[in-house]
Amino acid sequence: MKYFSNISNINNQQKKVITLLTERPQNTYDLRKKGIYAPSARICELRAKGYIIVTTWQHIVDEANINHRVALYTLFHSPINEIFKKTA
Template identity: 40%
Template sequence: MKKAMIPEENRSLSQGNSNTSINAQNARLVSHLRLGPSDTFTIMRELNICRPGARICDLRASGYKIITTRTMLTDEWGRTHRGVAVYTLIAEPGQKVAA
């Protein structure tokens, strides 16, 4: 069986993402969301998180304010998906949210 190879331009995205513990996934996700909104496909592919919604739930339970919007996206095989979650971090634990 032929082993899948990560393209050169994507290797840096997967470096350091081999730890699949919940704490490691949550830490990666928070760092990523601090850079801006991110969708389910990107979180799965770039952060090696199989269940982004579960990690978002963990973060919300820890006091992070994260909003979810839905969008239509096309995957890498050209298939269109409706209702893909896009997560936006709006406040961290202890921060006030501007009204």
């Protein structure tokens, strides 16, 4: 039986969330469609690492015509060490 490391999966998801938030704000629905199935947990972890991510609420209608209240995440600031990693 093959076992997958949950930690590396979490780290990969965090990197994916940052990449997506760098492009534009993302809501819970968008992130789940892109493979981030616990967006609020990933956002919480990234905030603990020093990222400033603001949450606002929006209402969306899905493909089944059902109304949902979802979080919209906007990245405002990355930690200094992350900025230096990109330029090094």
